[in-house]
Every structure is written in C-alpha cells, then in structure tokens.
Amino acid sequence: MAEFLIYADNHFPPDGEPELQASLRSRERERAGELRAAGNLRRLWRRPGTTGWIALWEAPDATELHDQLASLPMFPYLDITVEPLATHPQER
Amino acid sequence: MAEFLIYADNHFPPDGEPELQASLRSRERERAGELRAAGNLRRLWRRPGTTGWIALWEAPDATELHDQLASLPMFPYLDITVEPLATHPQER
Amino acid sequence: MAEFLIYADNHFPPDGEPELQASLRSRERERAGELRAAGNLRRLWRRPGTTGWIALWEAPDATELHDQLASLPMFPYLDITVEPLATHPQER
Amino acid sequence: MAEFLIYADNHFPPDGEPELQASLRSRERERAGELRAAGNLRRLWRRPGTTGWIALWEAPDATELHDQLASLPMFPYLDITVEPLATHPQER
Amino acid sequence: MAEFLIYADNHFPPDGEPELQASLRSRERERAGELRAAGNLRRLWRRPGTTGWIALWEAPDATELHDQLASLPMFPYLDITVEPLATHPQER
Amino acid sequence: MAEFLIYADNHFPPDGEPELQASLRSRERERAGELRAAGNLRRLWRRPGTTGWIALWEAPDATELHDQLASLPMFPYLDITVEPLATHPQER
Amino acid sequence: MAEFLIYADNHFPPDGEPELQASLRSRERERAGELRAAGNLRRLWRRPGTTGWIALWEAPDATELHDQLASLPMFPYLDITVEPLATHPQER
Amino acid sequence: MAEFLIYADNHFPPDGEPELQASLRSRERERAGELRAAGNLRRLWRRPGTTGWIALWEAPDATELHDQLASLPMFPYLDITVEPLATHPQER
Amino acid sequence: MAEFLIYADNHFPPDGEPELQASLRSRERERAGELRAAGNLRRLWRRPGTTGWIALWEAPDATELHDQLASLPMFPYLDITVEPLATHPQER
Amino acid sequence: MAEFLIYADNHFPPDGEPELQASLRSRERERAGELRAAGNLRRLWRRPGTTGWIALWEAPDATELHDQLASLPMFPYLDITVEPLATHPQER
Known part of the structure; x- marks a missing residue:
C-alpha cells in the first residue's frame, strides 16, 4: 500500500x-467511514478556518x-x- | 493559550x-464581541481597501x-x- | 498535544x-530518534525525488x-x- | 501612530x-529592546520552524x-x- | 500626509x-473629483488593456x-x- | 507498476x-541507460531551452x-x- | 511529428x-478515440483526485x-x- | 511607434x-482587420489549447x-x- | 512622454x-539627480523595510x-x- | 516552420x-547574427530594465x-x- 497526503x-x-448540503454531508460521513474501515482513509484533519480537509x-x-x-x-x-509520499529511511 | 494570525x-x-448582508454584519459584530469578551479575539484590523480583515x-x-x-x-x-505564532525569545 | 504537518x-x-554532511546526517538521525521516542515526531516521509521531508x-x-x-x-x-491541523469532526 | 504587520x-x-552571527544577534536584541521601549515594536513572534519573525x-x-x-x-x-493595517470599525 | 500606491x-x-454600470461610472467620476479636490487622489492611471487603475x-x-x-x-x-510608500532619502 | 511524470x-x-560536469554527464547517461533497460525510465524529453528534462x-x-x-x-x-498519474478510464 | 504534454x-x-454532461462525456470518448486512432493522442492519464487529465x-x-x-x-x-517537448539526446 | 506584446x-x-458569441466573433474579426490595416495589430497568434491570443x-x-x-x-x-518591448541593441 | 512605474x-x-557599495551609492545619487533634472525621474520612493525603490x-x-x-x-x-501606464480618462 | 516566443x-x-562577459557578448552577437540570417531568429527585443530578452x-x-x-x-x-504559438484563424 502506498501513502498519499490529500488536500x-x-x-x-x-x-x-x-x-x-445536509444530504451531501451525511453521505460523505458514511462513505468516509467505509473508506476508514477499509484502511484507506488513515487520518483526517480539518484545515482550521476552512471547510476543507487534509x-x-x-x-x-x-x-x-x-x-x-x-x-x-x-x-x-x-x-x-x-x-x-515515500517511506523515509528512518522508518524503513 | 496559543496565538494565531488570522487573514x-x-x-x-x-x-x-x-x-x-445587513443581518450578517449585525450578527457578525455581536459574535465578534462575544469572542473578544472571551479573550479569543485579541485584535482586529481592516485590510485597507478591502472588506477583509486580519x-x-x-x-x-x-x-x-x-x-x-x-x-x-x-x-x-x-x-x-x-x-x-511562536513566542519569540525576546518576549519569553 | 496539537498536531502539525511540517514541510x-x-x-x-x-x-x-x-x-x-555525513556528520549532520548522523546527528540528525540521532536527534530525530529522540523526538520520535518523546512522541513528537509521529511520522516522517521522504518527498520523492528530493532530499526534503514531510x-x-x-x-x-x-x-x-x-x-x-x-x-x-x-x-x-x-x-x-x-x-x-485541527481535529476533524469525524475523528472526535 | 499607524500600525503595521512586519514579516x-x-x-x-x-x-x-x-x-x-553572535554579534548581530546580541546587537539585534539590544536595538529591539530600544524600539520596544519607545513604543514602536509592540509585539514580536517567531515564525515556527524558521529564523524569521513577525x-x-x-x-x-x-x-x-x-x-x-x-x-x-x-x-x-x-x-x-x-x-x-487600518483600524477596524469594531475597535473604533 | 502619507503616500500610497493603490492598485x-x-x-x-x-x-x-x-x-x-453607467450610474456607477458617473458617480465614480464625481466622487473621484471630490477626492482629487481634497488632495487625496493625486494621480490616476489606467492599466492599459484593463478596466482597472493605479x-x-x-x-x-x-x-x-x-x-x-x-x-x-x-x-x-x-x-x-x-x-x-516611504519617502526616499533623495527626496528628503 | 505505477506511472509518474518527473520534472x-x-x-x-x-x-x-x-x-x-563531463564526468557527471557520462555517468548520468550510463545510469539512465540501466534504468531504461530495467523498464523504469520509459520516456525522456528535453525541456526546450533548458538543461532540464521531463x-x-x-x-x-x-x-x-x-x-x-x-x-x-x-x-x-x-x-x-x-x-x-492514474490510469484514465479510456485506457483501462 | 512533434510531441507535447497537454494538461x-x-x-x-x-x-x-x-x-x-453525459452527452459531452460520450462524445468526448468518441472523439478521443478518433484522435487516438489517428496517432495524435498517444497516452492519456487521469490526474488523481480531479476530473482533469494529462x-x-x-x-x-x-x-x-x-x-x-x-x-x-x-x-x-x-x-x-x-x-x-524536445527529443532528449539519449533518445536520438 | 512603440511595440508591445499583448496577452x-x-x-x-x-x-x-x-x-x-457569434456576433462578437464576427465584429471582433472586423475590428481586428481595421487595426491590422492601420498598422497597429502586427501579428496575432492563438495560444494553443485556449481561446486566448497573443x-x-x-x-x-x-x-x-x-x-x-x-x-x-x-x-x-x-x-x-x-x-x-524595448528595441534590442542588435536590431538598432 | 510616456509614464511608467518602475519597481x-x-x-x-x-x-x-x-x-x-559606498561608491555605487554616491554615483547612483548623482546619476539619479541628472535623470531628475532631465525630467525622467519624476518621483522616487523607498519601499519600506527594503533597499529597493519605486x-x-x-x-x-x-x-x-x-x-x-x-x-x-x-x-x-x-x-x-x-x-x-496609460492616461486615465479622468485626467485627459 | 513553427513559431515560438522565447523569454x-x-x-x-x-x-x-x-x-x-565581453567575450560572451561579442560571440553572442555573432551567433545571433547567424541565426537571424538563417531565418530562425525573427525578432529580438530587450525587456526594459533588464539584461534579458524576448x-x-x-x-x-x-x-x-x-x-x-x-x-x-x-x-x-x-x-x-x-x-x-499557433497560427490564428485571422492570419490563415
């Protein structure tokens, strides 16, 4: 599995x-939950002050x-x- | 408490x-007042020539x-x- | 503890x-190890094609x-x- | 007195x-102290991860x-x- | 009086x-005339190829x-x- | 195998x-040849007017x-x- | 024939x-097929996370x-x- | 007469x-023809892949x-x- | 005479x-004075915080x-x- | 022959x-003259205020x-x- 940062x-x-908007948010949370359960979405952060995420x-x-x-x-x-993202030598 | 510059x-x-717009401005001023009273909004400036702020x-x-x-x-x-923002050595 | 992405x-x-350069790399690896052990450096990646990191x-x-x-x-x-980075509502 | 953000x-x-470098830093701290005492340098922050300031x-x-x-x-x-920086209407 | 370049x-x-648009332009010209008369608007240029100004x-x-x-x-x-804009030593 | 564009x-x-410089170029050509033979370096272009490549x-x-x-x-x-690069649906 | 990267x-x-949108996509796929058959569209990639292509x-x-x-x-x-794109000396 | 590149x-x-759009294009072509005849529009290029010009x-x-x-x-x-554009010494 | 802003x-x-540096500054001031006297250099400003000018x-x-x-x-x-810079209609 | 703008x-x-520098300039002028004579270098301009060209x-x-x-x-x-540069329809 390869790692990526997504903005x-x-x-x-x-x-x-x-x-x-409410419908999209509800379905987004559900789909994100599936991707998290599948091991794809490893971490999710809010970019402070925005509706975007990393x-x-x-x-x-x-x-x-x-x-x-x-x-x-x-x-x-x-x-x-x-x-x-490439694995850093320090984490190999 | 950490300090941040917000643009x-x-x-x-x-x-x-x-x-x-009038309603938003009125409620914005009220909410900003609460955040100022709570010690979160420390200073507020107008960026000259714009409707934005710092x-x-x-x-x-x-x-x-x-x-x-x-x-x-x-x-x-x-x-x-x-x-x-990080505290500068001169202000520690 | 707050989270940050460092580029x-x-x-x-x-x-x-x-x-x-060899001396710096060796000491860098040692210091990074200490910060990793202390729980500050959580993950480290190589930006592919560069000598930089995230x-x-x-x-x-x-x-x-x-x-x-x-x-x-x-x-x-x-x-x-x-x-x-701010905690995302989905991870609270 | 007008206000400015300096990067x-x-x-x-x-x-x-x-x-x-040591001489510059020492004299920089001294001069900054004078400007702070004179009311010009109001706040000073380190930009985290850099040797620069705001x-x-x-x-x-x-x-x-x-x-x-x-x-x-x-x-x-x-x-x-x-x-x-211009004074914001909320602070007038 | 301080000097500024406005884009x-x-x-x-x-x-x-x-x-x-016609109304705005007409009133804009009138207001600009007042600011010119008051000594605030010192010079006004068209940025060639645009509807903007300096x-x-x-x-x-x-x-x-x-x-x-x-x-x-x-x-x-x-x-x-x-x-x-700051006054240049050659013009002091 | 994943595909990438390298600039x-x-x-x-x-x-x-x-x-x-002559030594580097000679060894660069040799190493590139190995990577080409190994199926990693698929195509190589000169960015016209520069010493860089894609x-x-x-x-x-x-x-x-x-x-x-x-x-x-x-x-x-x-x-x-x-x-x-991701495979485009038209090439799947 | 000259080569170009198209973003x-x-x-x-x-x-x-x-x-x-459905009509455009269908006709787009058809036209792209013609250009591919004619030898103009040599490779097509999806930029991951977007609806754009290279x-x-x-x-x-x-x-x-x-x-x-x-x-x-x-x-x-x-x-x-x-x-x-210019032909690289290594591919001449 | 001074020379300019226009994007x-x-x-x-x-x-x-x-x-x-059809009307604008037709009138645009006509007006461009007049400016070409008057010696102002010296050359006109299409920026490939766009509807813009140089x-x-x-x-x-x-x-x-x-x-x-x-x-x-x-x-x-x-x-x-x-x-x-300034005249280059080689063309004076 | 055409007008330009120079940064x-x-x-x-x-x-x-x-x-x-001292020699350059001295000769720079002298040459600037000549260009000012000739009507070319109309105004000169210091960009605050820098050694540059407008x-x-x-x-x-x-x-x-x-x-x-x-x-x-x-x-x-x-x-x-x-x-x-083009002359603005308000100044014609 | 294809046309290009070179910056x-x-x-x-x-x-x-x-x-x-003197040697480079002299040889540059000579080589440019050859490329001009060969029909490759069609026009050459100085970017005002710089030592660069278009x-x-x-x-x-x-x-x-x-x-x-x-x-x-x-x-x-x-x-x-x-x-x-692509030929514009108006010049075909």
Whole structure:
C-alpha cells in the first residue's frame, strides 16, 4: 500500500441549497467511514478556518486512489491535490 | 493559550441581498464581541481597501480556533488563512 | 498535544563538505530518534525525488514545536513550513 | 501612530561566521529592546520552524517605519514585507 | 500626509446591467473629483488593456485611506491592493 | 507498476568545473541507460531551452521511485517534482 | 511529428445539467478515440483526485494541435496548458 | 511607434448565448482587420489549447494602445496583460 | 512622454565590499539627480523595510527608458520590473 | 516552420569577470547574427530594465529550437521559457 497526503478545498457555494448540503454531508460521513474501515482513509484533519480537509490516505496506487476519492459524495465540489509520499529511511 | 494570525478575505457578492448582508454584519459584530469578551479575539484590523480583515487570535489549539472561526455568521463567505505564532525569545 | 504537518526543503549545497554532511546526517538521525521516542515526531516521509521531508508532528504548541525543530542539527539548512491541523469532526 | 504587520525572513547564511552571527544577534536584541521601549515594536513572534519573525509595529508613518527597520543590525540579512493595517470599525 | 500606491482591478461583470454600470461610472467620476479636490487622489492611471487603475494617493493614515477608498461607488466591484510608500532619502 | 511524470531542473552552476560536469554527464547517461533497460525510465524529453528534462517513469511505488531518482549521479544538482498519474478510464 | 504534454483542468460546473454532461462525456470518448486512432493522442492519464487529465500528444505543429484540442466536445469547459517537448539526446 | 506584446485570456462563458458569441466573433474579426490595416495589430497568434491570443502590437504609447484594445468588441470578456518591448541593441 | 512605474529590488550582497557599495551609492545619487533634472525621474520612493525603490518615470518610449535605467551605476544589482501606464480618462 | 516566443532572463553575475562577459557578448552577437540570417531568429527585443530578452523564433520543431538556443554562447547563464504559438484563424 502506498501513502498519499490529500488536500481538499471545499467550494460548495455559501448560498447552496441547505438540504443538498445536509444530504451531501451525511453521505460523505458514511462513505468516509467505509473508506476508514477499509484502511484507506488513515487520518483526517480539518484545515482550521476552512471547510476543507487534509487526509493521510493509503491505496495500492494512484488509480485506485482516484476511484476512492471520486466515490466521495462531495467530490464534485472538492478541489483536490495529491502528494505522493515515500517511506523515509528512518522508518524503513 | 496559543496565538494565531488570522487573514480573512470576504467574498460576499457585490450584488448579494442587502438585507442578508445587513443581518450578517449585525450578527457578525455581536459574535465578534462575544469572542473578544472571551479573550479569543485579541485584535482586529481592516485590510485597507478591502472588506477583509486580519485578527490576532488566542485559542487553546487549532481545533478550538476552528470552532470559533466557524461560529462567525459571515464564515460561509470568508476565505480564511491561519498562521500559527511562536513566542519569540525576546518576549519569553 | 496539537498536531502539525511540517514541510522541510533541504538546501545543503551539492558541493558542501562531505564530512560535514555525513556528520549532520548522523546527528540528525540521532536527534530525530529522540523526538520520535518523546512522541513528537509521529511520522516522517521522504518527498520523492528530493532530499526534503514531510512530518506529522505533535507538540503542546507552536513555541515548543519551534524549539524542537530548531534542535535538529540540519536546521540551518532547512526551509520549513508549518501547517496547523485541527481535529476533524469525524475523528472526535 | 499607524500600525503595521512586519514579516521578516532571515537569510543569514548557514555557513556564516559564528562570531558575526553572535554579534548581530546580541546587537539585534539590544536595538529591539530600544524600539520596544519607545513604543514602536509592540509585539514580536517567531515564525515556527524558521529564523524569521513577525512583528506588530507602530510608527508615525512608513518613512519612520523604514528608518526604524533599517536601524536593526540584522537588516542587511532580512527580507522584509510591510502590511499596513487600518483600524477596524469594531475597535473604533 | 502619507503616500500610497493603490492598485484596483475592476470585476464588474461583462453582462452586468448597463444602466447600473453607467450610474456607477458617473458617480465614480464625481466622487473621484471630490477626492482629487481634497488632495487625496493625486494621480490616476489606467492599466492599459484593463478596466482597472493605479493611483497615487495621500491620506493621513491607512484608516482614513480605507474610508476614502470605501466611499467610491464602484468599491464593491473593486479588488484593491495597497502599497505603502516611504519617502526616499533623495527626496528628503 | 505505477506511472509518474518527473520534472527535473538542472542547476549545475555555469561556472562549475568542466571535468566534473563531463564526468557527471557520462555517468548520468550510463545510469539512465540501466534504468531504461530495467523498464523504469520509459520516456525522456528535453525541456526546450533548458538543461532540464521531463520523464515518464514507472516504479512499483514512490519509495522505489525515490531510490531510483536518487541513484542518478546528477541528483544533487537536480530540482525534481513528481506528479503521480492514474490510469484514465479510456485506457483501462 | 512533434510531441507535447497537454494538461487539462475540467471546470464543468458541479450543478451542470446531468444530460449535457453525459452527452459531452460520450462524445468526448468518441472523439478521443478518433484522435487516438489517428496517432495524435498517444497516452492519456487521469490526474488523481480531479476530473482533469494529462496527455502525451503528437501533432505536426502547434496549429494542428490546437485544432485537434478544440475539436474535443468538452473543450469549452477545459482549461488547457501546452508544454512543448524536445527529443532528449539519449533518445536520438 | 512603440511595440508591445499583448496577452489575452478569453473568458466568454461556455454556456453563453451562441448568438451573442457569434456576433462578437464576427465584429471582433472586423475590428481586428481595421487595426491590422492601420498598422497597429502586427501579428496575432492563438495560444494553443485556449481561446486566448497573443499579439505583437504597435501604438504611439500606452494610452492609445488602451483605446485600441478597449475598442475590441470582445474586450469585456478579455483578461489582458501588456508587456512593453524595448528595441534590442542588435536590431538598432 | 510616456509614464511608467518602475519597481526595483536591490540585491547588492550583505557581505559586499563596503567601499564598492559606498561608491555605487554616491554615483547612483548623482546619476539619479541628472535623470531628475532631465525630467525622467519624476518621483522616487523607498519601499519600506527594503533597499529597493519605486519610481514614477517619464520617457519617450521603452527603449529610451531602458537606456536610462541601464545607466544607473547600481543597475547590475537591480531586479527591475516595468509597468506601463496609460492616461486615465479622468485626467485627459 | 513553427513559431515560438522565447523569454530569456540573463543571470550572468554582477561581479563576473568583465573579460568573460565581453567575450560572451561579442560571440553572442555573432551567433545571433547567424541565426537571424538563417531565418530562425525573427525578432529580438530587450525587456526594459533588464539584461534579458524576448524573441520571436522560427524552427522546424522544439528539438531543433533547443539546439539553436543551446548554441548561444550565453546559454549557460540564461533562464529560458518557451511558448509555442499557433497560427490564428485571422492570419490563415
């Protein structure tokens, strides 16, 4: 399994429909729970002052990583950057 | 208590509803007053020529800081950057 | 304890003295080991293709964080950026 | 008195003469103390992970601000950015 | 009086109401005339190829500068950057 | 095997020793040949007007990718950026 | 035939009409197939975490390249950057 | 006559009215033809992969240059940058 | 005469020879005085906190502007950006 | 023949050997003359206020373009960016 840092800005509009937003958040939490249970979503942080997040992710490769990220219900509203991580000699 | 510099751009749309804007501003001022009274919002400046602001903030950590920032009524319209500050040796 | 992501570019010069570099690396590994044992340096990754690294760090606040980072023997050659992390609601 | 945020990166070279660096630091601390006593240097923070700093400064105008900053012994090694601050309506 | 360079991008939408735009422009010209007469707006240039402008401005400080800029009828559509200027030794 | 785009700027100094440069280039070509034979270095392009290059690289993961890049004799003089690639649905 | 790297961000709006999006995707896949068959679209990758892509493209020159890119049904929603590639001495 | 390089991004919206776009393009071509005939628009290139363009322009000065650019029917949808050019000693 | 804003960063090294620096400054002031007397250098400001400057310059065109800037004794140490200015309709 | 815009920053050091600089300039002018005579270097401009230049270049493709640029004696001191140009429909 490879490790990645994922940076996500959330640009759901401030005047978006509250019901849509509530639905997305609920389903997002559910899907994230599945990815956490599967060992892909290892850590999740809030970027303070924003609705975005940073995650430590594990996936076999970038292709499966993309499929997992694209399965998030909020995905259409996310601006995502992926940073691949290499194991540091000190942790080998 | 940790100190942070908070930079906020305000992107409430120029053609937004004046009543919504007035309501947000009024509630924003009230909430800011509470955070000032609680010792969190230490200083607040206007960035000249903009509707954004810079604040010197104190909070126990980034998690409570986020909750305080997200409690601002204008939060959905703010683009916020957080800069953590360390005490300088000269002020220890 | 607060969490931070630490990004470090290493600009030790390519034509620097090999002995100095070897000494710095050896002492860096030793000091990192101490910080890892103390629970501050939680994870360490190599940014692939570079001599820099990314770390997940825990410290009481930014002031102690700075002292820990400045205690790294390689510190004078590092260009460090600190990103504060807030606990995400899903992990509370 | 006008308020400014001052951002300073310090690029004293890692392989600079230790005696010069020690002398600069000592004189820098002394001069900063004078500026603090005079009411110009209001707050000083370390940017965590760096040798740079952020200051809240008060000066009659940008011209005197420059003269004060240029009086710092470390000035030739500082890369400084000045951000002017306006009083926020909530603090008037 | 302090001097500032003011950079303004104008993002009035291309498909905005022509009557609103005409009204804003007319009132903008009038207000600019007042600020010029008062000695605040010293010079005004068009940035070629844009609807934005650059101005050399004089104001007692950044707080009054902000109030003057915010009094421009076009202000809600302007993206403004303020650069403080210090008197050069050659002009003292 | 995962695919990556590798961007490398080469900052060997213009006034560097010609013999060192010739030696590095010769060994670089040899090592690149090995990586090409091993199926890691798939394509190599010159960025026109520069001494840098872009490569399409295959490696099991970012950790082995890093080791391969760090094995290039010119590595200490390269400023490398790694972009992970996911298989596009049209090529699955 | 010259080689180019093509970077495309896709900014089809999250709340765009699903039927339009489905139609565009279907026609995009068809047109891409033609360009692949013609030897212009050599490789296509998904940028992980995004709806954008990177392609290795061959075209006689930038003018025909543009015509081919502009023939993509999704073209009005793409933000494209073109990077020309030179053959590396090692591949001559 | 002074020479300028003009960079124009075109942000006419993808879902803009086709009739308006067709009309703008037709009038744009006509106006460009006049400016070409007058000796102002010397060369015009398409930036490959975009709807923007680069032009080599001649005008007596930046003020007339602006008036010419602002006379383009597409001007409200263009994001223009102007780069002044000096005659190179080799062409004097 | 055309107007330009000139931004100059000064990167004379902190450990440069004091005599050279003193000589450059003295000759710089003399040459600037000539350009001021000739009506080219209209205003000169210090960027506060730096050794750089901003100038309002008048020259027949960019070619003569370049020759004037290149005549400054400090020119080899300056990093200069030129912004052409158009007369604003309000000042015609 | 394809057209390209070439941007070159020149970072020959201010304290470089005057004889080397003179020699480079002389040979640069000679080589540029050959490339001009061959129809590759079509136009050459000075970026005002700098020692860099912009050129309109014609070459069969990016590979030959690179070889021509790398043949400039000043090449090791140039930081070059290449922008490919497509023929605009108005010039076809």
